Amino acid sequence: MDNLKEKILKEIRSGQVTMRPRAYFVLQVAALVLLGFVVLVVSVFIFNFIVFSIRINRVDTLLGFGPRGWGAFVRFFPWMWLIVDVTLVTLLEWLLRQFRFGNKIPVLYLLAGLLCMTVLTGAVVDRATPFNDSLREMHAGLPPPFGDLYGHARHHDIDDVLRGFGAPPGADDVYSATTTE
Amino acid sequence: MDTTETDEQIVARIQAGDKEAFGTILDRYEAKLVRYGHKFLARQEDIQDIVQDVFVSAYQNIQSFDTTQKLSPWLYRIAHNAFVNALRKKSRAPLSIDFDTLVSHPVYDDPAESEREQRDMRAMLDKGLDKLAPKYREVLVLYYFEEMPYKDIAEVLQVPQGTVGIRLRRAKEALKEALPKNHG
Numbered sequence: 001m002d003n004l005k006e007k008i009l010k011e012i013r014s015g016q017v018t019m020r021p022r023a024y025f026v027l028q029v030a031a032l033v034l035l036g037f038v039v040l041v042v043s044v045f046i047f048n049f050i051v052f053s054i055r056i057n058r059v060d061t062l063l064g065f066g067p068r069g070w071g072a073f074v075r076f077f078p079w080m081w082l083i084v085d086v087t088l089v090t091l092l093e094w095l096l097r098q099f100r101f102g103n104k105i106p107v108l109y110l111l112a113g114l115l116c117m118t119v120l121t122g123a124v125v126d127r128a129t130p131f132n133d134s135l136r137e138m139h140a141g142l143p144p145p146f147g148d149l150y151g152h153a154r155h156h157d158i159d160d161v162l163r164g165f166g167a168p169p170g171a172d173d174v175y176s177a178t179t180t181e
Numbered sequence: 182m183d184t185t186e187t188d189e190q191i192v193a194r195i196q197a198g199d200k201e202a203f204g205t206i207l208d209r210y211e212a213k214l215v216r217y218g219h220k221f222l223a224r225q226e227d228i229q230d231i232v233q234d235v236f237v238s239a240y241q242n243i244q245s246f247d248t249t250q251k252l253s254p255w256l257y258r259i260a261h262n263a264f265v266n267a268l269r270k271k272s273r274a275p276l277s278i279d280f281d282t283l284v285s286h287p288v289y290d291d292p293a294e295s296e297r298e299q300r301d302m303r304a305m306l307d308k309g310l311d312k313l314a315p316k317y318r319e320v321l322v323l324y325y326f327e328e329m330p331y332k333d334i335a336e337v338l339q340v341p342q343g344t345v346g347i348r349l350r351r352a353k354e355a356l357k358e359a360l361p362k363n364h365g
């Protein structure tokens with residue numbers, strides 16, 4: 001076993017094996033923290049957009065129309081965004097596990113906690129602030145992809161479905177009519 | 182071999198530039214990691230090479246070690262990763278979900294086993310360790326041979342402490358099942 005010790009010490013003395021500088025690890029942690037923050041902000045934004053999309057398209061009102069309404073709800077729910085968001089939250093969970101405190105919490109609990117936090121924050125941003133409505137109003141002046149995102153947020157085909165169910169018109173609904181004297 | 186300094190004090194000297202002090206860490210941990218490797222991997226070959234890589238990796242990353250923490254779990258963590266990679270290369274097993282870590286388990290205090298119970302368990306382990314799955318082998322080796330408390334094992338395996346307790350319990354049950362019925 002002394003052979004192993006001497007072999008390693010020889011490599012250290014000759015400079016073949018060197019210590020990584022402390023700055024390397026400081027930068028590594030900083031990069032992880034920054035990446036974690038970016039992922040958190042993006043996932044909160046996406047969930048906020050999901051809530052906004054449900055609100056302006058009145059997708060949630062479909063649930064009040066029985067099984068046909070539920071089917072329509074499943075059709076119009078923004079599933080792609082939800083999948084992207086859950087993927088981001090899973091990435092965030094992995095990032096947190098790179099730190100010692102992250103390993104003390106069971107996987108499902110950490111994931112559930114992060115999902116709840118992003119869902120809640122996203123919902124609060126949409127319902128309690130004019131953030132989404134303001135962006136929607138000025139969507140033409142927004143850089144991509146936000147311009148397209150907010151420009152196409154409203155899906156008028158849902159209006160036809162809702163009218164078919166006998167739902168009252170929403171604020172954004174457009175009705176064609178002929179004026180008579 | 183200097184026995185007066187703690188591991189963490191020695192690492193602080195290494196971090197400050199005393200490269201030769203790493204020799205003391207090698208003296209203290211080489212035999213332990215080789216034993217850990219033999220028992221975890223349940224085979225004889227290439228343990229020395231893996232242990233050499235472990236110490237090289239430890240030296241390269243020594244500046245990331247926080248000297249207010251214990252060195253032992255940190256070093257065993259590096260060894261654990263190296264041994265797990267070696268196992269994966271040999272078995273080509275697909276990635277599997279570790280269900281133990283998904284939910285919380287009650288945190289048991291380390292059970293106060295008598296000296297005799299511990300001796301009997303080590304004897305059973307010598308007979309049946311190679312019959313167990315790696316995740317059960319490892320927790321038994323860390324607890325009974327490396328004599329680590331649950332907290333340190335949790336740090337090595339990077340799982341919650343409750344998971345260590347449950348895994349140890351299941352490992353002992355699996356060991357009893359794996360051994361012939363007439364074993365005491």
